[in-house]
Amino acid sequence: MTVRNLFLLPGDGIGPEAMAEVRKIIAYMNAEMAGGFTTDEGLVGGSAYDTHGAAISDADMEKAMAADAVLFGAVGGPKWDDVPYEVRPEAGLLRLRKDMQLFANLRPAICYPALSDASSLKPELVEGLDILIVRELTGGVYFGEPKEIIDLGNGQKRGIDTQVYDTYEIERIAGVAFELARTRNNRVCSMEKRNVMKSGVLWNQVVTATHKAKYSDVALDHMLADAGGMQLVRAPKQFDVIVTDNLFGDMLSDVAAMLTGSLGMLPSASLSAPDATSGKRKALYEPVHGSAPDIAGKGIANPIAMIASFAMCLRYSFNLVKEADNLEKAIANVLDKGVRTGDIMADGARQVGTVEMGDAILAEFKALSA
Ligand code: IPM
Ligand code: MG
Secondary structure, eight states, X not given: OOXXXXXXXXXXXXXXXXXHXXXXXXXXXXXXXXXXXXXXXXXXXHHHHHHHSSSSOHHHHHHHHHSSEEEEEXXXXXXXXXXXGGGSHHHHHHHHHHHTTOOEEEEEEEOOGGGTXXXXXXXXXXXXXXXXXXXXXXXXXXXXXXXXXXXXXXXXXXXXXXXXXXXXXXXXXHHHHHHHHHTTTSEEEEEEXXXXXXXXXXXXXXXXXXXXXXXXXXXXEEEEHHHHHHHHHHOGGGOSEEEEXXXXXXXXXXXXXXHTTXXXXXXXXXXXXXXXXXXXXXXXXXXXXXXXXXXXTTTXXXXXXXXXXXXXXXXXXTOOHHHHHHHHXXXXXXXXXXXXXXXXXXXXXXXXXXXXXXXXXXXXHHHHHO
16 A cells, blocks of 8 residues: 655644644545555644754654655744744744755645635635745745844944845746646746846846746746736736745735635645656645734634645645545535634634634545545
8 A cells, every 4th residue: 555654743823723634634534545644743843942942853854854745834933032043933944945955835826716705805806816826945035145144343233135046946946837837827927026136137037048948838927026916916817827036935925825815725835856766756735824823722723724735735745636626625615615714704604613624624525535
């Protein structure tokens, strides 16, 4: 039987509550569908800091590297606001991304029909929205060196981050965007700031050259990232795939997430290049939302983004396409039936907590898989 090794990193805040709902689905798939999942679990973020004094331990890092896929909850919270910068909760996530070389971050923003009223935009602008942001995840200003605060000696300090991209980094993320566009509506919009940034000029040149060399069948547009942000809230349905750098992708994906009604809805996948011999990609799946410390432990968090991240895991790491489709359909059906967590509550809907939402999705998944 196929063995599928999952490494779970629930993290902080609402991460563990959301992960508990995914565990139920894994248990069901193992019992009834020969899922073959083995799970091991580690600590990341503040919880890792409390235990190991690091945002992720070397031992857990090794397990993450060896797993077929990592499921990640969320990190951070006010409790760790004052820990040293090097071991702040986010450092665990950044180390996972960097060490596993997860350069391709896929952030789909899909507006479930039942939720078009929950968006801050008019329903007609978001109904049927289905865009994919492909964010470069291991380069740019989040990782570039120098990265420091220096004392200028005159009572002033200087904070420095370095935005840097090499040709190969832009080529490979553009390649992922074009390949994915071919499986969708065949359109890519690349966003940068070539009007003020040298890295933006290079980004634009390399995306254009990659398109010309290998992907001229895909329609390609370029937009300045600020204008892109404006277009995302003006007319989001004009986009199919958006490819952009680490910083702009971070911001634009939060914007896109909110178009769909709640940050609690959006999953993501972070993938490495395929291994030269095995062809397998290292992968980490995480909700786009954070640890939401204000509602942690109350049993009211929305587990949908976490469950939808597991659906992406089924699709991209294990090629379980039917199962992934069914899990996504289960989420849509539950929303259609008017079941809602507080963040997406609407008039006439039935408000439930984290566990009930997870149960409802599992019940629907079972029915669809029967
Ligand atoms: C995200 C988050 C992270 C990022 C933080 C938690 C480091 O905002 O995944 O979008 O900045 O990439
Ligand atoms: Mg972010």
